[in-house]
Amino acid sequence: MSQVLEIADHFDLNGKAVSAESYGGGHINDTFLLKTDAGENYILQSINTSVFKDAEALMNNIMKVTDFIKGKIAAEGGDPQRGTLSVVLNKDGGTLYREGAACWRVYTFIPKTVTLQTCENEDQFYASACAFGHFQKLLADFPADTLFESIPNFHNTKSRYLDFEAAVSEDVCGRAALVAQEIAFVRDRKEFAATLVDMQERGELPLRVTHNDTKLNNVLFDEESGLPLAVVDLDTVMPGLSINDFGDSIRFGATYAAEDETDLGKVHFEIELFECYTKGFLGECGSLMTENEKKMLPVGAMMMTFECGMRFLTDYLKGDTYFKIHREGHNLDRCRTQFKLVSEMEQALEAMDEIVKKYS
Numbered sequence: 001m002s003q004v005l006e007i008a009d010h011f012d013l014n015g016k017a018v019s020a021e022s023y024g025g026g027h028i029n030d031t032f033l034l035k036t037d038a039g040e041n042y043i044l045q046s047i048n049t050s051v052f053k054d055a056e057a058l059m060n061n062i063m064k065v066t067d068f069i070k071g072k073i074a075a076e077g078g079d080p081q082r083g084t085l086s087v088v089l090n091k092d093g094g095t096l097y098r099e100g101a102a103c104w105r106v107y108t109f110i111p112k113t114v115t116l117q118t119c120e121n122e123d124q125f126y127a128s129a130c131a132f133g134h135f136q137k138l139l140a141d142f143p144a145d146t147l148f149e150s151i152p153n154f155h156n157t158k159s160r161y162l163d164f165e166a167a168v169s170e171d172v173c174g175r176a177a178l179v180a181q182e183i184a185f186v187r188d189r190k191e192f193a194a195t196l197v198d199m200q201e202r203g204e205l206p207l208r209v210t211h212n213d214t215k216l217n218n219v220l221f222d223e224e225s226g227l228p229l230a231v232v233d234l235d236t237v238m239p240g241l242s243i244n245d246f247g248d249s250i251r252f253g254a255t256y257a258a259e260d261e262t263d264l265g266k267v268h269f270e271i272e273l274f275e276c277y278t279k280g281f282l283g284e285c286g287s288l289m290t291e292n293e294k295k296m297l298p299v300g301a302m303m304m305t306f307e308c309g310m311r312f313l314t315d316y317l318k319g320d321t322y323f324k325i326h327r328e329g330h331n332l333d334r335c336r337t338q339f340k341l342v343s344e345m346e347q348a349l350e351a352m353d354e355i356v357k358k359y360s
Contacts, residue, residue: 007044010091015040047104061148087107112222119216123226124221130228130283136285155240160314173318193306214252215248247297255270260330264336306339
């Protein structure tokens with residue numbers, strides 16, 4: 001970790017970094033927990049610039065959004081330093097430090113917090129719904145068009161479908177024949193993939209500031225109270241659809257199974273978890289949403305689950321070049337859990353519609 005400590009020296013820390021250890025389990029960036037001789041903790045991250053092509057613009061997004069959120073939290077009487085991320089500048093006053101192709105940033109560490117990798121009970125999922133709903137509420141009057149699109153077409157499922165077909169056609173690893181069933185699953189839903197993108201293009205859904213990666217583990221919870229404190233991992237904050245933010249939470253959290261569970265018999269869409277999340281999310285920001293947005297929330301849940309499964313499958317076909325893997329076939333396992341959830345959501349659509357009406 002000596003190289004990591006040398007990089008930390010380029011940032012305006014309180015004290016000198018004396019230890020660094022790997023932290024968290026993200027798929028994209030490498031993350032380290034720093035400790036200084038002054039007793040302060042920080043988060044140091046290497047930004048994956050093959051995914052995020054313009055790190056400066058990405059950090060500009062984060063600075064804009066976190067400064068805005070801090071102002072809103074202060075106005076509510078909360079603690080801005082615990083309610084969102086705080087960027088630590090480098091010693092030249094910039095947000096990044098570059099060393100060759102590597103690009104680094106630092107955040108202050110928010111103490112006495114925990115993150116959850118899977119939902120353990122309905123109360124936790126409800127709390128995360130309140131967190132992401134409140135995130136939408138805090139940013140409701142932020143000008144979305146001033147933000148940079150950190151990953152173009154990130155939740156453009158029409159575009160993702162074209163990427164998938166290209167991966168099948170190219171079949172660079174000779175894997176397509178092994179996943180014929182999964183390929184057929186995606187192709188059967190080609191028209192569905194265009195649903196929300198087409199609505200937005202017709203002006204039927206508004207663009208908002210969205211998080212675009214609203215997994216349960218992107219909420220920090222207070223260690224003592226268990227209440228949500230801050231939404232983190234802001235790399236994909238950009239203009240988007242509120243429906244997608246809602247939907248990504250459902251695809252990750254409305255099941256008790258892990259995202260990479262290998263036993264599909266354990267993977268189920270839990271309608272009770274869908275209901276508790278819907279209640280929390282709409283309770284925070286429902287009054288700000290249009291009727292079309294609320295009506296399409298169940299479609300958002302299916303769409304984000306389908307899109308994510310399709311992305312895992314695409315990456316598997318391309319040789320696992322995007323998502324980090326930890327075993328052979330890891331992306332395929334992830335893909336199959338998502339498709340199992342999509343199938344069960346399709347069967348539960350009428351019940352999902354009724355739940356949204358109940359809390360609208």
